[in-house]
Structures are given as structure tokens and as C-alpha cells.
Amino acid sequence: MLDSVKATVEDPALVRSRRAQLVAAAIALFNRQGFFSTTVKDIAREAGFSAGLIYQYVGDKQDVLFLALQKIVETNKERIPAALEGVTDPLARLVTAIEAYCRVLDANGDAVLLTYRESKSLKQAHKDALKQLERETNAMLSACIEDCIASGWLRTEKVELLTYHIVVVAHAWALKHWRLREITTLDEYIRLNVHSAWQACLTPQGKRHQVRLQAGAQSAR
Amino acid sequence: MLDSVKATVEDPALVRSRRAQLVAAAIALFNRQGFFSTTVKDIAREAGFSAGLIYQYVGDKQDVLFLALQKIVETNKERIPAALEGVTDPLARLVTAIEAYCRVLDANGDAVLLTYRESKSLKQAHKDALKQLERETNAMLSACIEDCIASGWLRTEKVELLTYHIVVVAHAWALKHWRLREITTLDEYIRLNVHSAWQACLTPQGKRHQVRLQAGAQSAR
Amino acid sequence: MLDSVKATVEDPALVRSRRAQLVAAAIALFNRQGFFSTTVKDIAREAGFSAGLIYQYVGDKQDVLFLALQKIVETNKERIPAALEGVTDPLARLVTAIEAYCRVLDANGDAVLLTYRESKSLKQAHKDALKQLERETNAMLSACIEDCIASGWLRTEKVELLTYHIVVVAHAWALKHWRLREITTLDEYIRLNVHSAWQACLTPQGKRHQVRLQAGAQSAR
Amino acid sequence: MLDSVKATVEDPALVRSRRAQLVAAAIALFNRQGFFSTTVKDIAREAGFSAGLIYQYVGDKQDVLFLALQKIVETNKERIPAALEGVTDPLARLVTAIEAYCRVLDANGDAVLLTYRESKSLKQAHKDALKQLERETNAMLSACIEDCIASGWLRTEKVELLTYHIVVVAHAWALKHWRLREITTLDEYIRLNVHSAWQACLTPQGKRHQVRLQAGAQSAR
DNA sequence: GATGAATGAGGCTTCATTCAT
DNA sequence: GATGAATGAAGCCTCATTCAT
DSSP: OGGGSOOSOOOHHHHHHHHHHHHHHHHHHHHHHOSTTSOHHHHHHHHTSOTGGGGGTOSOHHHHHHHHHHHHHHHHHHHHHHHHTTOOSHHHHHHHHHHHHHHHHHHHTHHHHHHHHHGGGSOHHHHHHHHHHHHHHHHHHHHHHHHHHHTTSBOOSOHHHHHHHHHHHHHHHHHTHHHHHHHOOHHHHIIIIITHHHHTTBOHHHHHHHHHHHHHHHHHO | OGGGSOOSOOOHHHHHHHHHHHHHHHHHHHHHHOSTTSOHHHHHHHHTSOTGGGGGTOSOHHHHHHHHHHHHHHHHHHHHHHHHTTOOSHHHHHHHHHHHHHHHHHHHTHHHHHHHHHGGGSOHHHHHHHHHHHHHHHHHHHHHHHHHHHTTSBOOSOHHHHHHHHHHHHHHHHHTHHHHHHHOOHHHHIIIIITHHHHTTBOHHHHHHHHHHHHHHHHHO | OGGGSOOSOOOHHHHHHHHHHHHHHHHHHHHHHOSTTSOHHHHHHHHTSOTGGGGGTOSOHHHHHHHHHHHHHHHHHHHHHHHHTTOOSHHHHHHHHHHHHHHHHHHHTHHHHHHHHHGGGSOHHHHHHHHHHHHHHHHHHHHHHHHHHHTTSBOOSOHHHHHHHHHHHHHHHHHTHHHHHHHOOHHHHIIIIITHHHHTTBOHHHHHHHHHHHHHHHHHO | OGGGSOOSOOOHHHHHHHHHHHHHHHHHHHHHHOSTTSOHHHHHHHHTSOGGGGGGTOSSHHHHHHHHHHHHHHHHHHHHHHHHTTOOSHHHHHHHHHHHHHHHHHHHTHHHHHHHHHGGGSOHHHHHHHHHHHHHHHHHHHHHHHHHHHTTSBOOSOHHHHHHHHHHHHHHHHHTHHHHHHHOOHHHHIIIIITHHHHTTBOHHHHHHHHHHHHHHHHHO
């Protein structure tokens, strides 16, 4: 993963830390101004080092974009397992995973928009790498769904289609944030829009199980 | 609408036709290469005239982007009323509007992606104009929903939120086309993902009415 | 003179009138914006006809500049004989010629500046033509001076040098107008600066004659 | 003074030396071809570096013009005090200052013409800065004149008007050089035209003092 | 390893000039 | 004769990338 981008500097620890600076600066700027309107010097200044140095850790301006988008997608991917830690009930896991996912997107805000907006500018290999990462993230949601199906709580024709339904509605919170924040809140959005995406697929037993879970959550407070 | 972009040529018919050429060329290229990687000369060549001529019909390269995005959004907006022509039953109207909308997006394909990707590069006034157009398109779906509510077929807390749910799932077909086309078809996507967005809101009467409608459609074939 | 600039239109009366329009427009614009910052379209618009038409009366944008500068210099040249009409006394003729010259320059204002500023942009033949015209104008002043010398009123080593002295001090009124108008008036400037240029050359008889003339002018009022 | 033009390079010594190259190249070219007919690439080539580099030392092509004109006017301004070094007699100082001024103008030749020709193209702030510099130069001549008045050698109604008289006659040597060099020499021009500008203002004592000075100069040889 | 001055290709835009109507 | 749309060369300027220090 690291080697898909070339660095001339040897020390891998240094490479990692420099690239972290680089990527943080890049994400901030790409969000603010977009990829093309951000100059390499902008990135260098924001990252706190000289323009020339960038080319010791990256082959290309495009590589910076790739590292930035990769960082964003990886962050998304890491948060879900963290949130699922300790949760065992399949339906509870699905709910938890979705909520975690939505809240990462909300926090990362326009980074999501960034992946939609600027992916076009990547070389094909990098595009593919990102799509693969996204698939892996989605696979975690799909796994939760399949567990629910195995438990008899859910029924659906195509798991991945349902996954995508959830994913895009979640993404939409970031993509259409300019309008949605005027008419609702994140919590309401999750409840009304995101969760509704899969509730139509609940089996009768699933529904009963859900009621039980909510009652438990209620009394647990 | 026309005057938000300045032309030095007087004849409005000529302005219209030249701009149509321009916009067609621009949409094709922006889809292929993105806004920033497309040069003004590229556009001129694709449109079939000289580079200088562009500036008789447009003040700016950005203006071309605006005209292109505007064209896309307007096309979306025009197809819905056309499809609704002659349909009177509120629920049938909702279904028809949604299907029409999805099929325009499918046809215009990556143009939708374009609006997400490149809107950033517009001047604020142009961004606002596009958002207004989008709101107007959405309002047509909202109106269908409200008719269904008035008829007692649907119930929902926030009409516009439901509208956005539908809209983003529809857009997702274009945004995630690279993956979705591998796992489903447009028809299935509409049935499983788009329509499911509102069916959770059907009232019992609504459900019965829907069954009746589908039976009618069946026998009409 | 006319033929140093080519016209495709035959009718000489038309050529004259069109060119007059052209030149008037050009002088106004060149004064305001300079030669290079004035576009051919600007000139056409100011003159009240289409851009293409200019090329029927002129070969070049440079030709317009030449016609404009020529017009200015010719105007200067024509006013002096007009003012001298009926004046016979040599010293009175000199005074009259200088005053006339200064007042034309004051009226034509920045046109003078124009000849200094933009002559550089002319083709050599046109530069020469203008210098010749300027020499002819100066020759009229020189003639007055020589008459005064012949009458014994003036004495100077080099007539043309004295002429130039007068000319440049007169031009300075236009060239340094931005500052001079803050510290004096045209009348005072003529009295203190322009006329002083030659009064050092008056012979004793010349001085006496001058006193007589002024007394005459006084009593004539 | 330096900061009225922006540079992205930090090192002030480098800025100074690069700008000196730039200005030297620019003055040569502007004299030869005028400001508008000189391209930025021309300047770069003449200065001996790449086109892009110019924009590290200057914001604009116009800024180059400003620096060039500023350099010219400043040179004029610096030579006068240098020439006055050690001269104490007020009348001698006036004569010395004028001669120094004329000889700078003669050496800088067409640079003077440049200030008349191209000032138009400057932004207002830069125009004002140059006018201020010119005023300061003139003030040095005015001071000499006032000393002479205080000593009783000269009498004049308006000191600054007399200063301008001297200045423009001196400038004329550069402006009308194409003709004047045909009919006279610099020395004769200074004697007959420039100095005559103020000799009419000599008081009787002033005249006597002048004779004494010249006698002294004579015997000193 | 780090700096930042230097390079130079290439983009957007203007505008003198032509030419079909 | 007049119009003004169309052409295309060329200018200014930006910026990714290199390289001497």
C-alpha cells in the first residue's frame, strides 16, 4: 500500500510521519479549494515545509491526492470495527455499524465529497486501489446484514444492493449537507432516512427482535 | 437565466445555437477528462470552431462549466412534467415521476457525477442558481408526495426529507454506477432501492391502493 | 498626404468624411487610454460604425494613429496663419503667433502629449511625415523671428534654436499640465515662461518698440 | 519604496540584484521598442533568465515599467547633490545643478522620453510615486534658486514656475534630440537655451556677480 | 535530508484582421 | 459599401517540477 507511491527517502518512520503531515495539509486544502486549485506550494506551506521536499516523499502531485483519499477511506474503514467491539447481537451490530459509519462521515465532513469530486484525477491503479478499499468497508456492513439474515431477522434479494442503499444514503448526508442541515439534524436523518433503508427488509421475527432490543436499550439507560 | 453569462454577440438565436454546441462539447469533455483537465481549446475543437469564438458567447471558462451544469440540471427538471402528462392518480404520479427521474439520470449518466464533482469550481452566484434549479426539481417530487398524503396514501414526518431520500438514492445510480452495474440492473435498482425509499411510509389504505394500481397496470398490458 | 494611407473605397469625399469620423474617435480614445490599450473595436464603436469598415479606409491600426497624429499637428499648423491675418508689425506678429500657438496647444490639450507618447509606434515613413509637418509649423515661428531680426528688434545666434526654445516651453504647458495648472494659469504661463524665452534676445530698439506696441494695445482697448 | 512592488523571494540582496538586471534589460528594451511592444519573454531573455522568474520579483509586467521609470527618475535625482558637493556660492550652485541635470538627461537619453511616453500605462499609485520623485528632484533646483533670491542675485514671481521652465527646456534636449542634434551641441544648447531661462531674472547685482564668477572660472583654467 | 530559487511548458484570454452575407 | 461573426496568433501569467547549495 505504501509502495504504490514512491519515496526517495529511506527511513520508513520518517516517510510515514512526513506523509502524515502532507496528507493532513492536503485534505484540508483540497476540501477548501479542490485539487486543481491547490498548488504544491500551498500544500508545502500548510504542511510546514518547503516545496521541494514534497518530491522526496511522493512522486507526483497526483500521489498526494491518492494518499489523501486513501487516508479518508481508510479512516472510514477503521472506525466500524472499533465501534462493533463487544457488540454481539446481529441486529444490534448492524444498527451500531450504521450509526458509527454515519458519524464518521459527519465528522470527516467534506472528505467524502472529496472522494466523489476528485477521484477522477487519479491514475487508474490508484482509482482501483480506492475502490477496493471502499468495497472492503462495504463488506463490513454486508457481513452484519448477512448475520441478520442468517439469524432470520432480515430478508433481501441482494445483500450488496441493500448495503449500497445504506451507504449512499449515509454519504448523502455529506454530499447534500448544504441543504439537509437546513431541514433536519444528523440524528433525525439517521433515524428517518438511513435506518429506513433496511427496515423494509425486516422479517416479522426481525421486527419483534428489534422491539425487544429497543426496549432493552430503553431500560438500560 | 441567459444573462447570468455575458455574450458579445447580439443575435439571440445565434447565441442559443452556438451555446448549445459549446455546452454539448463541454459536457462530453468534462465527463471524459474533468473540468480542469479540459482546455478551452479542447472545447473549441470538439465544438467545431475556433478558440477565440468561445469568448464571444461566454465571459469565462467557468461560464462554460456553469452552462453545462445548468443544462444538465434543467434537462432533469424538464423530463418529469413531460412524463406526468395525463397521469392523474396521486400514487401513480409519484411512481411515474420517480421512474422518469431515474431514467433521465441513467441516460445523462455521468453528467450527474459532473454536478457533484465540479460545482465547487463555480462562482457563488452560479452555485446558487444551480441549487435553486435543483430545489425546483425536487419540488416536483415533493408535490407528488404531498398529493399522496392529502389522499391518505402516505404518511411522513418531513416531506422534503423523504424527497431527498429518493433523490439521493436515484443519484447514487449514477454516482456508483461503476459498481452497481456489476450487481444489478436499472429496473431492479429502481424497484429494490429507489421505490423502497418511500414504501415504508405507505398507510394501510396506501398499500391497498398500490395493489389495486399494480393489478390495473398488469391487466392493462 | 492622403495616399500615404491606403483605402479600398473609391469615392474620395466618402474617404475624407469617414476618416474624419475615425480620427476624431481615435484622438479621443488614444488620449483617454493610449494607443495600445485602445482596440480597433473601441474606435469603431466610438466612431459609430462597424469594426470591419475601418479596414476599408485604412490599411492598419497604425494608420489610424498616423492619421490622428497628423490631424493634430496639422491643426496646430493651420491656426497660426489664421491668427496672423491682418497683423503686419513684425514684433506684433511674433507675439500673436506665439499666443495663438499656446492657445491651440491648450485647447488640444493632451493631443500634444499624444504626439510625444505614441509617435514611437509609427512606421518610419509616417514618423518622417510628422516631423516634416512639425518643421513646417516651426518654420512659421522662425519666419516671424527672422522678420524681427531684419527689423532690428531681435538678435540671436541661431534662429531655429530660439524657435525650439519657444516651442518646447509651449509644449510643456501640455506635457506638465498635471502640475502646472496647480501653480499658475495659462495667461501667466505665457507671460512668464513662454515670452521670456525670446525677450532676452530683444535689442535696445526692440525693447523700445515693444513698449510702444504695448502702449498702443493699452490705448486700443 | 521597494515594497510598492511585491516579490515572493525573501532574500533582499537577491531581490535587489535580480531587479537591477530586470530593470536594466527593461530600460534597454522599452527604449528600443516601447513598453507594449516589449514582451515579458523579451525582457527575460535580455536579462538572461527564464520568463517565469520575473514573476518572483515583480507582480506584473506593469511593475517592471514602474521599476524602470523609477530607476530613471532616481538616477536623475541622485546626480545633482553629487555635483553640488563642495560648491558654496549660490549662483555657482544654480549653474552647476543645471549643468549636472542636463548632462544626466543627455546621458540617459531616451530614458526621459520613456517617462513621458509610458507613464500613462502605470497604475495610479505608481504614477503618483513617480510624480513625487520628480517633485523632489525639482525641489533641489528650486532650493538653489531660492538661495540666489535670498542673496539678492535673482528676482522672480514664482520660484516653481521658473524651476519648471528650466526643467522642461532641459528635458526638451532629450525629447527633441532627433532635431536638435542637427542644429546644435549640448554645450551650446545649455548656454543658449537652458541658462537663458533664468538669466532674464538676474538682478543688477546678480549680473555683476555672474561676471565676477565667470572671470574667476576663466582665470582658474 | 531540506531549502527555495529557477525553469519552461502550457493555459486562458485578447484582439487585429478577414470574409461571407 | 457595410456588417459583425469568425479566425488564430500571440501575450501574460501560473505552477509542477528540478537542482544547486
